[in-house]
Amino acid sequence: MQYDYIIVGAGSGGCALASRLADSCPDASIALIEAGPHTKRNLFVNMPVGVAALVPFRLKTNYGYETTPQPGLGGRCGYQPRGRGFGGSSAINAMIYTRGHPLDYDDWAQMGCDGWSWPDVLPYFRRAEGNERGADALHGADGPLTVSDLRFRNRFSERFVRAAVEAGFRQNDDFNGPDQEGVGFYQVTQRDGRRCSVARAYVYDRPRANLHTIADATVLRVVFEGKRAVGVEVARDGRTEVLDARAEVVLAAGAFNSPQLLMCSGVGPAVHLQSMGVPVVHDAPDVGQNLIDHIDFTINKRTRSIEPTGISLRGIARMGPQFVDFMRHGKGMLSSNVAEAGGFIKSRPTLDRPDLQLHFCAALVDDHNRHMHWGHGYSLHACVLRPHSRGSVTLASGDARVAPVIDPRFFSDSRDLDLLVEGVRVSRRILDAPSLALCGGRELYTHPGHNEAQLRATIIEHADTIYHPVGTCRMGGDARSVVDPQLRVRGVTGLRVVDASVMPTLIGGNTNSPTVMIGERAAEFMAAARRGMEIAAVAA
Known part of the structure; x- marks a missing residue:
């Protein structure tokens, strides 16, 4: 069970890295290990509207952390x-396919992440992207990750866009174009009306003989010889085994599980590791620190119209024909991503980039869809794009199978709550515009007459993540950063981290596409390192 490279985690960074590395190094053997199952034939994964069932519950395909x-x-x-x-x-x-604002990446470079400015990363976004609109200076058309316009648009999503324009916001048909600001429909990672996950884009549709996929296998720790990573210990099929890595081990397990695995392997804050009974390989105080996430608040509004997706006798009755349309043609309501429209808004016109993001769902999405409501309605989300609050991920146990301790410390910096209040005011302006106001309806938790104190109390009662945790294995040029600008873990050798945890700050947008970009970049770093070693061996 020896490989040249072992990649832990078949998510957005891991799949992109594994595929590109297999292409660049055809003589190298690569193992891509995932704790969960294969998803190629999972109907709820492939059917876009299945997100409504996948997110709310702890499943084989969802860790469902708290x-x-x-x-x-x-x-x-x-x-x-x-x-x-x-x-x-x-x-x-x-x-949703968004990249964040170009200035976000320039900020990374100014923070010591050499080679990560917008001009540096744009070629990798374009390389990954297969945009059905075609290629231009900002977009790629030939990449494996298919990006498309929605095949179905709910009429209430169209009303939202019209209402936002009526409220004074300009319409933007490309949030990844020359200017991010404005409102409109999101492009999505779909192919033929079906989800184009990163596994489908990079692994399932592009098999390689030198890329070995291992599902339902939980990595317990990285194995070190001294301070060099030489393999991983894996639990699968009721037993544990060690897989050897001749060249490098890569953690691509995400903002919660990558720092957890580092700490379970002895790389992290020494005092904390010792308290968990984990032998210290390298004292790295910042592992698990700098957790940043998008805090979000939703206005839910019930309507008499059954046009939004909802639970009613008439709503259920129309699902049969919609299911047939989707299965045959990849069209209709079931090809919707639910969050069809939205936008990027400045709270003040003097800002150099938007600081608020909106997501409009033509459905009642309450508490991550865990609180189901009879009837129909819509939801307007507002989130703070660059929160000031910082949290942490620590160990609950030295066993990686036990969930880590996740503490985002939401609103620990009061500026985040202040800005989210402004985001709700922006949402209110749009809801009060004719195209939505004339549809009537009743809000579930908020009320147009609420004063600021009541609004703040309601936000505190209902706000939560909109699923973009980053930063816990921070990249940087300083000695305390967890990884260097080539994503190598400081203090040890043969080990990298390649996922959203390396982001030093949270980008202003959804994080899937940027994580794919990180995987693309890492593959180039690792292929170059391999070529360098081969040249050195020949010279010797």
């Missing part, structure tokens, strides 16, 4: 769905 009680949320525990299975969170997400 946070510690959050003082900023009135003592509530937040919910943290994360993908478990091939494709990772790209197999259960809303498929």
Whole structure:
């Protein structure tokens, strides 16, 4: 059971890395290990509207984590769905394709992440992207990750866009174009009306003889000889075994599980590791720190119209023909990603980039869809794009099969709550515009007459993540950063981290596409390192 490279985690970073590395190094053997199952034939994964069933529950394809009680949320525990299975969170997400703002990446470069400015990363976004609209200076058309316009648009989503324009916001048909600001429909990672997860894009549709996929296998720790990573210990089929890595081990398990695995392997804050009974390989105080996530609040509005997706006798009755249309043609309501429209808004016109994001769902999405309502309605989400609050991921046990302790510390910096209040005011302006206001309806938890104190109390009672945790294995040029700008873990050798955990700050948008870009970049780093070693061996 020896491989040249072992990649832990078949999510957005891991799948992109594994595929590209297999192409660049055809003589190298690569193992891609995933704790969850294969998802190629999972109907709910492939059917876009299945996101409504995949996110709310702890499943074979969803870790369904919870946070510690959050003082900023009135003592509530937040919910943290994360993908478990091939494709990772790209197999259960809303498929929205956004990259963030170019200035976000320039900020990374200014923070010491050499080679990560917008001009540096744009070629990798374009390389990954297979946009059905075609290629231009900002988009790729030949990449494996298919990006498309929605085949189905709910009429209420169209009303939202019209209402936002009526409220004074400009329409934007491409949030990844020259200017991010505005409102409109999102492009999605779909192919032929079906989800194009990163596993489908990079692994299932592009098999390689030198890429070996291992499902339903939980990595317990990285194995070290001294300070060099030489393999991983894996639990599968009721037994544990060690898989050897001749060249490198890569953690691509996400913002919660990558720092957890580092700590379970002895790389992390020494005092904390010792308290968990984990032998210290390298004292790295910042492992698990710098957790950043998008905090979100939703206005839910019930309607008499059955045009939005909902639970009613008439709503259920129309699902039969819709199912047939989807299975035959990949069209109709079941090809919807639910969060069809949205936008990027500035809270103040003097800002250099939007600081608020909106997601409009033509359905009542309450508490991550865990609270189901009879009837029909719609939901307007507002989230803070660059929160100031910082949290952490720590160990509950030295056993990686036990969920980590997740503490985002939402609203620990009061500026985040202040900005989210402004985001709700923006949402209110849109809801009050004629195209939505004339549809009537009743709000579930909010009310147009609420004063600021009532609004703040309601936000604290109902706000939660919109699923973009990053930062816990922070990349940087400083000695305390967890990984260097080539994603190598500091203090040890033969080990990298390649996922959203390496982001030093949270980008202003959905994080799936940027994580794919990180995987693309890492493959180039690792292929170059292999070529360098081969040249050195020949010279010797």
